[in-house]
Amino acid sequence: MQDYLSTLNPEQRAAVEHTGKPLLILAGAGSGKTRVITTKIAYLIREKGYNPYSILAVTFTNKAAREMKERACRIEGRAENAMLRTFHSFGAWFLRRNAEAAGLSPNFTIYDDDDTAALLATIMAGAPKGEVRAAAGRIARAKDYFLDPDSLELPLVDHRKEFRVIYRRYEDRLREIGNVDFGDLIKKPVEILRNNPAIKARIHDRFRVIMVDEYQDANIAQFELLRELYADGAYICVVGDDDQSIYSFRGAEVQNILQFPQKFDGVDTIRLVRNYRSVAPILNLAGIVVNNNAGRLGKELVAERGDGKTPRLVFVQDQDTEAKFCANLVERAVDAGGAYSDWAILYRTNAQSLGFETEFLRRRVPYRVVGSLKFYEREEIKDALALLALMCNPRDEVAFRRVVNKPVRGIGGTTVERVLEQASGVGGDLLAALNEAQTGMTAKARQGVQSFLTALDEARGLLAGNTPSDDDGVAEADGAAEVAEIDGNGVAREKPGKRDKRDAGEKGGKKEKPARPLLKGAEGLSLCVAALAEGSGIAGYHHANDDIKGESRLANLQELVNAASLYPASADGLAEFLEHIELDRSIENAEDNETDMVTLITLHNTKGLEFKKVIMTGVEQGVFPRWDKRDAELEEERRLFYVGVTRAMDELYMTCAEIRRVWGQTQMMEPSVFLHEARDADIKLIGDVPWSWENHRRTTG
DNA sequence: GACAGTGAAATTTTT
DNA sequence: TTTCACTGTC
Numbered sequence: 001m002q003d004y005l006s007t008l009n010p011e012q013r014a015a016v017e018h019t020g021k022p023l024l025i026l027a028g029a030g031s032g033k034t035r036v037i038t039t040k041i042a043y044l045i046r047e048k049g050y051n052p053y054s055i056l057a058v059t060f061t062n063k064a065a066r067e068m069k070e071r072a073c074r075i076e077g078r079a080e081n082a083m084l085r086t087f088h089s090f091g092a093w094f095l096r097r098n099a100e101a102a103g104l105s106p107n108f109t110i111y112d113d114d115d116t117a118a119l120l121a122t123i124m125a126g127a128p129k130g131e132v133r134a135a136a137g138r139i140a141r142a143k144d145y146f147l148d149p150d151s152l153e154l155p156l157v158d159h160r161k162e163f164r165v166i167y168r169r170y171e172d173r174l175r176e177i178g179n180v181d182f183g184d185l186i187k188k189p190v191e192i193l194r195n196n197p198a199i200k201a202r203i204h205d206r207f208r209v210i211m212v213d214e215y216q217d218a219n220i221a222q223f224e225l226l227r228e229l230y231a232d233g234a235y236i237c238v239v240g241d242d243d244q245s246i247y248s249f250r251g252a253e254v255q256n257i258l259q260f261p262q263k264f265d266g267v268d269t270i271r272l273v274r275n276y277r278s279v280a281p282i283l284n285l286a287g288i289v290v291n292n293n294a295g296r297l298g299k300e301l302v303a304e305r306g307d308g309k310t311p312r313l314v315f316v317q318d319q320d321t322e323a324k325f326c327a328n329l330v331e332r333a334v335d336a337g338g339a340y341s342d343w344a345i346l347y348r349t350n351a352q353s354l355g356f357e358t359e360f361l362r363r364r365v366p367y368r369v370v371g372s373l374k375f376y377e378r379e380e381i382k383d384a385l386a387l388l389a390l391m392c393n394p395r396d397e398v399a400f401r402r403v404v405n406k407p408v409r410g411i412g413g414t415t416v417e418r419v420l421e422q423a424s425g426v427g428g429d430l431l432a433a434l435n436e437a438q439t440g441m442t443a444k445a446r447q448g449v450q451s452f453l454t455a456l457d458e459a460r461g462l463l464a465g466n467t468p469s470d471d472d473g474v475a476e477a478d479g480a481a482e483v484a485e486i487d488g489n490g491v492a493r494e495k496p497g498k499r500d501k502r503d504a505g506e507k508g509g510k511k512e513k514p515a516r517p518l519l520k521g522a523e524g525l526s527l528c529v530a531a532l533a534e535g536s537g538i539a540g541y542h543h544a545n546d547d548i549k550g551e552s553r554l555a556n557l558q559e560l561v562n563a564a565s566l567y568p569a570s571a572d573g574l575a576e577f578l579e580h581i582e583l584d585r586s587i588e589n590a591e592d593n594e595t596d597m598v599t600l601i602t603l604h605n606t607k608g609l610e611f612k613k614v615i616m617t618g619v620e621q622g623v624f625p626r627w628d629k630r631d632a633e634l635e636e637e638r639r640l641f642y643v644g645v646t647r648a649m650d651e652l653y654m655t656c657a658e659i660r661r662v663w664g665q666t667q668m669m670e671p672s673v674f675l676h677e678a679r680d681a682d683i684k685l686i687g688d689v690p691w692s693w694e695n696h697r698r699t700t701g
Numbered sequence: 702g703a704c705a706g707t708g709a710a711a712t713t714t715t716t
Numbered sequence: 717t718t719t720c721a722c723t724g725t726c
Contacts, residue, residue, distance in 0.1 A: 061715045088716045664717035
C-alpha cells in the first residue's frame with residue numbers, strides 16, 4: 001500500500017520513518033539523499049498527519065530547493081504547501097514579515113557582495129579597491145560566524161582594531177540606508193527571534209518540522225538560526241556528508257555536522273553508505289584518497305552497482321594536449337553512439353576552461369560552461385537594477401551613487417556628497433534631497449536632475465497604486481535647461497546630436513534606431529522596467545556602447561525587461577522581482593537541459609550533480625591542490641577531489657600535464673599529491689609516465 | 702570625463 | 717598572458 005516506501009533500502013527507509021528525537025543522516029555521495037528527504041516530507045504529511053504548512057526544509061541553492069519541491073510534490077501533492085527554501089530565501093521571507101522588529105522597513109532591498117563593497121568603499125575612503133574587497137569579505141565572514149562589531153571573538157576574523165571600527169560604521173550606514181546584506185538575512189532573524197518572545201512563539205507554533213540539506217555547508221549563523229527555530233517537541237532532521245564539505249573558505253563550519261549529536265539532545269544517527277551512482281573502482285579510488293583526511297566521521301561507501309571500468313590516469317604533455325585528448329575522447333565516444341551530455345570536464349579554476357572552449361569550438365564539439373554566466377554582474381544590468389532599487393528604497397546610497405550621473409548629466413562628486421549630506425534632513429530620501437539640491441546647481445545640471453527624477457517618477461507611476469507625483473515645479477526648469485545645454489560647453493556636436501535622436505523617434509525621422517525599443521510589447525512589471533531603462537537614459541547609453549564595441553548590452557537589458565513581465569506591476573511585484581534576482585542568479589537555460597552538450601564545470605560547481613563520464617583535468621601539484629594549501633585547507637582540497645571523483649557514474653579519467661603555461665610562463669608540473677595517495681587503488685596509466693611518478697612508486701611503494 | 706600608458710597581480714564562491 | 721587599477725594628459 002505504501003509503495004513509495006517499498007523501493008527504499010532499509011537504512012533509507014529507517015531515515016524516512018524516523019520521528020521524535022533529532023536525526024542526523026550521514027549520507028555519502030550518491031546514496032539517495034535527496035530521495036530520502038523528499039520521501040520523508042511526503043511521509044510526514046501522509047502517514048504522520050503533519051500539516052504541510054508546518055514543515056520547513058532548507059537547502060543552500062535555489063536549484064536544490066526547486067528540485068526538492070518538485071520531487072516531494074510528485075510523491076505527495078500536498079507538499080506544495082510546505083516551505084522549501086534556501087536559507088537566505090527563508091531569512092528574507094522572515095525578515096520582510098518582521099522587518100519592524102529589526103528596525104527595518106519592509107521595502108528593504110538586498111545588497112550583494114558588489115554593493116557591499118561599494119558601500120564599504122565610501123567608508124574606507126581612499127583605500128585601494130583590493131583592501132576594500134578584503135574587508136567586505138571579512139565583514140561577511142564575521143556575519144557567517146555570527147559576530148557583531150563588538151564581539152569578543154571578532155579578532156578571529158580580523159585582529160586589527162580598525163576592523164572593528166570599519167565593521168561598526170558599515171553596519172551603521174547599512175541601517176541608515178535601510179537595506180540588508182546576505183549575512184543579515186541569516187543573522188537578523190536570529191536576533192529577532194532572540195529578542196522577541198512573541199515572534200518566536202508564533203514561529204515555533206508554526207514550524208513543527210525542520211529539515212536541512214547539505215548540512216556540512218552550514219555556517220555558525222545558520223546553526224544559530226536552526227537553534228532558534230527549533231521548538232521543544234518539534235522535529236529536526238539534518239542531512240549531510242562531512243567528506244563533501246568544500247566551502248569552509250566561505251564560512252561553512254564542518255564542526256556543525258561533526259558536533260550535531262552534542263548540540264542537540266538525544267540525537268539519532270543514520271548512515272547511508274550504499275552508493276547507487278558509481279561503479280566500484282571509482283568509489284574505491286575516492287575512498288582511498290579521502291581516507292587521508294583526519295577528523296572524519298568516517299564511512300566506507302558500498303558500490304551497489306558492482307564492478308566496472310577502471311579509472312584512467314592520463315599523462316599528457318601540456319594543456320593543449322590535454323584539451324585535444326578530452327575532445328578526442330568525447331568525439332570517439334559520440335562516434336560510437338554515445339551522447340555529448342554523458343561527459344563532463346572538471347577543472348579547479350575557471351581560467352582553465354578557456355583551453356577547452358577554444359579546442360571544442362574549433363572541433364565543433366558542443367559544450368556549455370556552467371556557472372560562468374554572469375548575467376546579473378553585467379554593467380548594464382546592474383545599472384538597471386540600481387534604478388529599480390532606488391525606486392524601491394530612495395535611501396539606497398549605493399544605487400544612487402551608481403546611477404545618479406549615468407549617463408553623464410552634470411552631477412559630479414561634489415554634488416553627490418552635498419546631496420548625501422542634505423538627505424539626512426529629509427529622512428535619508430536621496431531623491432527628495434536631490435530635488436532640493438537643485439537650487440545651487442547650474443542650469444545644465446538642473447536639467448539633468450529633472451529628467452532623472454521625472455524618469456523615476458514616471459516609472460513609479462506605472463506601478464499599480466502609485467501615481468506620479470506632480471509637484472516640484474518640474475516644468476519650470478525645462479526652458480532654462482534648453483538654453484544652458486546649447487551654451488554649455490565646447491562639445492557642440494554631441495549635445496544637439498543626442499537631442500536629434502530623441503526627437504527623431506517621435507517624428508519618425510531617422511529609422512536606424514527605434515527611440516524606445518525596450519518598451520515594445522512590454523507588459524506587467526516589465527512596462528515599468530522598460531520605461532525606467534529608457535527614461536533614465538541607461539538604455540540609450542548602453543545602446544550607444546553597443547554601436548561602438550559591438551556588444552549586446554541593449555539585448556541584455558531586453559532580457560531583464562522580459563524577466564520582469566512575470567511579475568505584477570505593483571510595488572510589491574517590484575520588491576519581489578528584486579528579491580528574486582538578488583537571491584537566485586542562476587539562469588535556467590531550458591535549452592541547456594535538452595540540448596546534447598558536454599559540460600565544462602569547476603569542481604566546486606559539481607556538487608550535487610552526476611555524469612556518466614567524467615574527466616578531471618589538471619590534477620597536478622600547484623593546480624590541484626594549489627601550492628599554498630596545507631593542513632585544514634589541504635584537507636578541503638582533498639574533499640574537493642573526493643567530490644569530483646564521486647560525480648562519475650561509469651567512467652573516470654584524470655589528466656596530468658607535464659608542463660603547463662601559468663601566467664604566460666611555462667612550468668614543469670608534478671602529479672598531484674592526491675594521485676600519489678591514490679596509487680594503491682586500481683588505476684590504469686595512459687601516456688608517458690613521468691620519471692618522478694615511477695620514482696615515487698619505487699621509493700614509497 | 703575619456704583616453705592611453707604603466708605596473709602589479711593572478712582561487713574556489715551555493716546566497 | 718591577461719586583466720585591472722592607477723596615473724597623468726587633453
